Amino acid sequence: xxxISSETHFDFMGKIKMAMTISGLMILIGLGSIALSGGLKxxxxxxxxxxxxxxxxxxPDIELIRDGLKTIGLGESTIQEFGTKRDILIxxxxxxxxxEAVGSQVRNSLGEKFNKADITIERVEMVGPxxxxxxxxxxxxxxxYAIIGIVIYISWRFELQYAIAAIIALIHxxxxxxxxxSILDKEFTLVIVAAFLTIIxxxxxxxxxxxxxxxxxxxxxxxxxxxxxxxxxxxQTLSRTLLTSGTxxxxxxxxFVFGGEIIHDFSFALLVGILVGTYSSxxxxxxxxxxxxxxxxx
Amino acid sequence: MYRALKWKIPLxxxxxxxxxxxxxxxxxxxxxxxxxxxxxxxxxxxxxEKAVEASLERLADEIKRGITEEDLEVDRVKAIFPDRQVxxxxxDKLDLPPVKxxxxxxxxxxxxxxxxxGLGLIYQMSADQITxxxxxxxxxxxxTIRNRVDQFGVSEPTIQAQGQRRILLQLPGVKDxxxxxxxxxxxxxxxxxxxxxxxxxQQALQGNVPEESEILYQRIENKETGAVTKDPFLLKxxxxxxxxxxxxxxIRFDSDFNEPYxxxxxxxxxxxxxxxxxxxxxxxxxxxxxxxxVYSAPVIQDEIAGGRAQITGQFxxxxxxxxxxxxxxxxxxxxxVILENRTVGPSLGQDSINKGITSIIYGGLLVxxxxxxxxxxxxxxxxxxxxxxxxxxxxxxxxxxxxxxxxGIAGIILTVGMAIDxxxxxxxxxxxxxxxxxxxxxxxxxxxxxxxxxxxxxxxTTFIAAVVLFQFGTGPIKGFAITLCIGIAASMxxxxxxxxxxFDGTMSRIKLDKLSI
Numbered sequence: 001x002x003x004i005s006s007e008t009h010f011d012f013m014g015k016i017k018m019a020m021t022i023s024g025l026m027i028l029i030g031l032g033s034i035a036l037s038g039g040l041k042x043x044x045x046x047x048x049x050x051x052x053x054x055x056x057x058x059x060p061d062i063e064l065i066r067d068g069l070k071t072i073g074l075g076e077s078t079i080q081e082f083g084t085k086r087d088i089l090i091x092x093x094x095x096x097x098x099x100e101a102v103g104s105q106v107r108n109s110l111g112e113k114f115n116k117a118d119i120t121i122e123r124v125e126m127v128g129p130x131x132x133x134x135x136x137x138x139x140x141x142x143x144x145y146a147i148i149g150i151v152i153y154i155s156w157r158f159e160l161q162y163a164i165a166a167i168i169a170l171i172h173x174x175x176x177x178x179x180x181x182s183i184l185d186k187e188f189t190l191v192i193v194a195a196f197l198t199i200i201x202x203x204x205x206x207x208x209x210x211x212x213x214x215x216x217x218x219x220x221x222x223x224x225x226x227x228x229x230x231x232x233x234x235x236q237t238l239s240r241t242l243l244t245s246g247t248x249x250x251x252x253x254x255x256f257v258f259g260g261e262i263i264h265d266f267s268f269a270l271l272v273g274i275l276v277g278t279y280s281s282x283x284x285x286x287x288x289x290x291x292x293x294x295x296x297x298x
Numbered sequence: 299m300y301r302a303l304k305w306k307i308p309l310x311x312x313x314x315x316x317x318x319x320x321x322x323x324x325x326x327x328x329x330x331x332x333x334x335x336x337x338x339x340x341x342x343x344x345x346x347e348k349a350v351e352a353s354l355e356r357l358a359d360e361i362k363r364g365i366t367e368e369d370l371e372v373d374r375v376k377a378i379f380p381d382r383q384v385x386x387x388x389x390d391k392l393d394l395p396p397v398k399x400x401x402x403x404x405x406x407x408x409x410x411x412x413x414x415x416g417l418g419l420i421y422q423m424s425a426d427q428i429t430x431x432x433x434x435x436x437x438x439x440x441x442t443i444r445n446r447v448d449q450f451g452v453s454e455p456t457i458q459a460q461g462q463r464r465i466l467l468q469l470p471g472v473k474d475x476x477x478x479x480x481x482x483x484x485x486x487x488x489x490x491x492x493x494x495x496x497x498x499x500q501q502a503l504q505g506n507v508p509e510e511s512e513i514l515y516q517r518i519e520n521k522e523t524g525a526v527t528k529d530p531f532l533l534k535x536x537x538x539x540x541x542x543x544x545x546x547x548x549i550r551f552d553s554d555f556n557e558p559y560x561x562x563x564x565x566x567x568x569x570x571x572x573x574x575x576x577x578x579x580x581x582x583x584x585x586x587x588x589x590x591x592v593y594s595a596p597v598i599q600d601e602i603a604g605g606r607a608q609i610t611g612q613f614x615x616x617x618x619x620x621x622x623x624x625x626x627x628x629x630x631x632x633x634x635v636i637l638e639n640r641t642v643g644p645s646l647g648q649d650s651i652n653k654g655i656t657s658i659i660y661g662g663l664l665v666x667x668x669x670x671x672x673x674x675x676x677x678x679x680x681x682x683x684x685x686x687x688x689x690x691x692x693x694x695x696x697x698x699x700x701x702x703x704x705x706g707i708a709g710i711i712l713t714v715g716m717a718i719d720x721x722x723x724x725x726x727x728x729x730x731x732x733x734x735x736x737x738x739x740x741x742x743x744x745x746x747x748x749x750x751x752x753x754x755x756x757x758x759t760t761f762i763a764a765v766v767l768f769q770f771g772t773g774p775i776k777g778f779a780i781t782l783c784i785g786i787a788a789s790m791x792x793x794x795x796x797x798x799x800x801f802d803g804t805m806s807r808i809k810l811d812k813l814s815i
Contacts, residue, residue, distance in 0.1 A: 053646070103641070104476045122646040124475070126639040131341065142770035149762040157755055191705055194775045197767045198712065198782070201760030205716075208759060209723065212752040240726040243672070247665045247722070248715035254661030255711050260653035262333075263708055270712070 008235045012282060013227045013290065019283035023172060030179010037182060043189035044091065046136045048129035052090045052106055057118035059085035068110040083261035087122070139193040143174075146197055150204060158211055165288035166207045169280040173203045176276045177269055191266045199273030202248070206241055206281035213237050214289070226293045230286045238282075245278040303806065306799045313791075314686055317693025327696040330470075331703030333774050334651050336644030337470035338478060342443075342634040344463045349435035349632035350428055351379055357404070358384050364400050373417070382428060383410055387418040394419060435631040436463055443467070443482055443634075445627035450481055450620075464637065468773075475641045477616065485589045485633045486624040488541030490575070490607075491533045493583040493595060499532040510535055514585070516592040519612065531592050533585050538575045543568025547625035549618045550608070558618035559610040560625065569605025577601040588621075640773070654707035661711050665718055673725055675814035679800045680721035683792040687717045690788040691781065698784075703777030713785025716760070720793030723756075724749040725815055738813045742801050750794060757786050 034040060044051050062079050065088065069077055082089040090106060103124040110119060127135070147167060154163035174196055181188065213233040224232070252274060256267040321327050332339050354377040361384065362375040373387035384407065386397055394412075397419060401407055406427035410420045436459060443465060444457045456468035472478045494511040502513055512535050515528040546563040564572055575584070576598050585595040586609050593611045609621065666684070670677040691710060695702060728745030736744060761783060768779035804810075 120643065120645070122643045124639060124641040126636065128637040131638045138770050142766050145769075146763045146766040149766060150759050153758060153762060190771070190775055194705060194767055194771065194778050197763045198760075201763035202716075204759040205719070205756040208756045209752055212755060216748075236730070240722050243722045243726070244716075244719040247668060247718045248712070250664040250668065251661035251711045251715040254664060255657045255708055258653055258657040258660055259708070260650060262650060263704055266705065266708060
């Protein structure tokens with residue numbers, strides 16, 4: 001069976017302008033959304049705070065929970081359903097360094113409005129502001145280190161301009177995914193950073209397969225221009241690119257649908273990242289190779 | 299022609315059997331992360347500056363005694379914070395040289411300045427000494443917490459120092475997290491102090507606290523409403539006896555009301571002091587103070603010999619039991635605060651496992667169905683390789699003792715998706731080679747060899763990202779990074795090695811004119 005014929009001759013290079021416009025728009029909208037919402041929305045991992053996941057026997061009235069919480073003065077809090085109506089996620093800005101557990105404090109405060117026995121504390125996560133700062137720094141550094149490591153590897157295996165084109169493509173992917181997160185008002189947590197690093201790795205995977213073919217075709221170049229060679233290479237690898245992205249998407253969709261609330265955002269990030277990564281390895285990375293080449297010749 | 303198969307097949311069998319042996323039975327061999335089995339992840343910070351403070355206070359007392367023993371008249375000796383100095387004030391200027399002599403016995407104190415009136419000296423504690431005290435506080439704290447956790451009964455806890463002043467604890471399967479936190483984090487500084495009955499508590503509460511006294515409170519919890527009231531006591535600051543002389547603490551039940559209490563045993567030094575204090579203060583009240591909370595303040599009825607005492611209060615038996623544990627394990631040299639706490643209940647953990655497995659099954663089936671439809675018999679080879687891939691992954695997880703976490707399950711799922719990639723690269727290449735008219739055998743050879751470099755290059759970049767992630771991540775994320783790393787390595791092995799061996803093995807038996815790909 002074949003979905004894509006191995007003899008395709010799509011003119012990808014001819015669609016560069018359109019691709020640049022689409023990418024530019026996606027990134028601009030994403031960055032705009034981030035700017036409008038005053039920066040990225042950090043989860044408690046990075047901002048510090050406390051998160052409590054409760055399960056009620058029957059679906060509770062969120063307003064009653066809000067009233068109950070007022071009595072203990074936890075500061076600003078958000079209350080939302082988490083997956084089902086019975087599962088409630090409470091987020092408070094305050095992180096409790098003292099030994100009184102916030103979880104039980106919350107449960108006690110709800111004791112007036114609900115039957116305490118009907119409430120189970122499923123999960124408590126508390127991150128102090130200091131740890132939040134540490135983690136934020138670590139997360140940024142880790143992305144930086146990953147990029148540096150990859151640049152070194154690709155420049156060694158290929159040439160520097162390939163490495164730079166690959167990095168531009170992966171920064172593109174990360175920016176678009178970040179924008180999607182901001183637009184959908186999703187939070188940045190440690191797990192999301194893990195997803196981003198995976199996207200970085202994945203996006204490169206695709207890009208490198210194309211680069212590899214470009215390099216191979218360059219050896220028997222003939223009279224073709226670089227742009228033509230790149231176009232041929234993309235066409236030759238197209239079915240593989242789409243197949244692999246397809247199978248990976250299948251499993252990520254399975255994770256997104258069946259994996260549960262806790263890794264929902266993680267699988268969402270992967271989903272977006274893989275789609276964008278596939279697109280960028282076809283349209284973005286190669287464009288910069290051609291651009292580089294044309295400048296060198298001038 | 300296929301001589302390589304002679305060693306390839308046994309090697310593959312050995313690797314696969316090894317993996318099965320390492321990972322079977324799964325339940326015992328693969329550890330689950332805290333997010334899957336439920337439990338607590340805590341990062342504590344030891345407030346080391348408190349240990350330095352306490353040490354400085356103790357030294358100030360000791361220096362004062364030392365000077366007094368030289369028959370000199372001391373005005374006062376005071377510890378100064380946060381400068382970490384000790385100031386010695388004398389009554390007579392002529393006494394300063396002998397004080398300096400006494401201070402020579404403390405090499406970690408250096409003379410910082412002399413008061414302008416010639417009556418006082420200020421000594422600075424050395425940075426080395428401070429570091430020493432801080433390190434001791436962390437290592438002793440770690441030891442004490444380990445003792446407490448051992449007695450609390452957690453299976454396979456992880457307790458280790460992290461950086462300079464942090465302690466990392468991982469307590470799998472803790473059922474009552476709140477109780478665990480109380481047990482671990484309690485400083486458990488036990489002190490006996492006499493009540494100040496010469497001065498009025500009322501006046502002290504209005505702000506007139508005598509210099510040698512302090513106000514501490516007793517927390518009284520109403521068992522029905524849960525409301526807490528605080529009862530003030532005016533106590534003498536001087537501690538007559540501390541928990542350091544304890545040899546044992548146990549939970550007992552009083553015979554009249556069956557109320558739990560904690561019975562204490564002192565060593566001979568403690569027993570002696572206790573006897574002396576009780577003899578000299580009959581009919582006065584002695585407060586039992588734990589971490590600046592008054593537990594009880596009974597009237598001393600008689601001299602108490604034998605070194606026994608008891609702490610009564612409104613305990614539940616769990617509370618009394620925990621109190622006995624912390625007293626037995628000893629006090630923390632400095633208080634701790636919680637920097638990070640991640641607690642997952644066991645039911646949520648099980649729920650995550652179920653959902654993770656469901657996604658693996660559905661995701662896996664989708665991929666398998668797709669790949670077999672798309673590549674027919676060759677697809678079946680890819681599927682076999684994929685299965686082996688998961689077996690290898692399980693074996694490697696067991697071998698490295700890496701815990702499986704929820705993101706780790708995601709890593710497995712992703713591996714399933716990506717493992718197919720190597721096969722796809724090879725198969726597409728083979729199709730191309732057949733397309734330009736090569737024979738089946740030549741096409742397979744060319745397909746594998748041309749795809750090989752691409753597979754390595756493409757996987758190594760993902761590998762770099764995964765290794766960085768492993769370095770920086772904690773707990774669940776480390777689990778993700780490690781499954782990803784192992785998954786990449788395993789998928790390269792299965793695609794390049796196992797698929798190839800199956801192709802070659804088939805070809806060595808049957809001569810193919812047409813490949814089912």
